[in-house]
Amino acid sequence: MHIELHFILILLLRMAIAAAFVVSASVITERSGPVIGALVATLPVSAGPSYVFLALDHDAAFIAQGALSSLPVNAATIFMCLAYVVLAQRRSLAVSCGSAVAIWIVLASIIRQFDWPLTAGLAVNLVAFGICIPLLARYRHVKMPLVTRRWYDIPMRATLVATLVAIVVSTSGWVGPRISGIIALYPVVFTSIMMILHPRIGGPPTAAVLANSAWGLLGFGMAIAVMHVGAANFGSAIGLSLALSTCIVWNLTLWWNGRRKRMAP
Template structure:
């Protein structure tokens, strides 16, 4: 139990902090790709395997593919709403939509192949729609000293709360809720609050670009965990996810120049 709690408190916050630093160095799209990696869902599925065995993990990983389709819709909806609404409202509306979509997707029973096709199709449509929307260039702001610690704390609290609730709901809901946009929400909401919609949209475009790697991870685990066991399946899924993310990564164009004064780094955009 201690190892599970430590993993929840360390892995996802580390991803958020690392992706934030990478975004400041190489651009918001890179941050989005990194935050879409299965650092949150991967441990959820891994501990599901440790606690409940191969079959539970296979079913949960297959269900996660439907959750990834919901995550793609979350990214698109957040991108549309953030141009018109303050970040707390955007986050509330998109979370409600995401939870509703997750409950509905838990009732859709398809295998790993069908789930993969669904995830990739929804992600492709959402990315196409987002790429067709006119977007301003993202900007950077001078972060305050508390920026990274507050992101890490927020992520850790969300991970513990949501994964603890999901673990009691069986493989279908565990899997569908595993891709719930915890890290994505933190990174996108902070970007919207501090730098405005353009930076948030750029991050979410990167998330959509990175989701195929996430989907490949879940697909590989769903197919192999009962055949090869947990260690081999999760290792193969991780390798496949990283390879897919590398192939689909956006072109790095260097750092983003700051276009906002340091005083604008408040998280209370309204």
């Protein structure tokens, strides 16, 4: 098979696999309410496939270095969520989502200017979440209205994540691990939630999903740190497996703790 055709077919397959993950997660989010939806949305359904495909093309050192760039970007994501949640209470989708995405891009652009050791990335996350979690708490408890899916929902979500994977995979050898790690962390799931749910059920219920995601995102940040340490010391496969396990255990713990509190009275 011709080399270019082989590359295109493999790329399309990777795009399809990643899109299937994100679409499945977003459908669960719509049907399960803001709390469970947030836990699903903060699983690595977008960044995970991107990093798996990067690991197929690059060595463990590339993955470990990319994780160091991804870690502070996780802090940018929680500020993006805070901006959207606050604006969505009264503003339109264009203003709320547009402003939130713009904040993420600005912060990610600043982050890429520096080399981030593990301790600095962890410190930035602790500061960011220490600020944002208390501010988001008041927006968490909103009843989720019934969602009626439209014909273009799934194609739009699939296109968003497939495009992200295509960019990450096809440009990784050119831009290097730092930029690849930043691009891989673009919050595709959150963006699709904003774009699909806000016009349909309103800003506050949509914002509740993102507000409930704060603790899950904190665990996701820890998983990125685990991936860096695991990939650097034991290889990409172990690093990615440990990161996924961290996310799952963290989110299950959050779910169990929330369920225990609800049943306590």
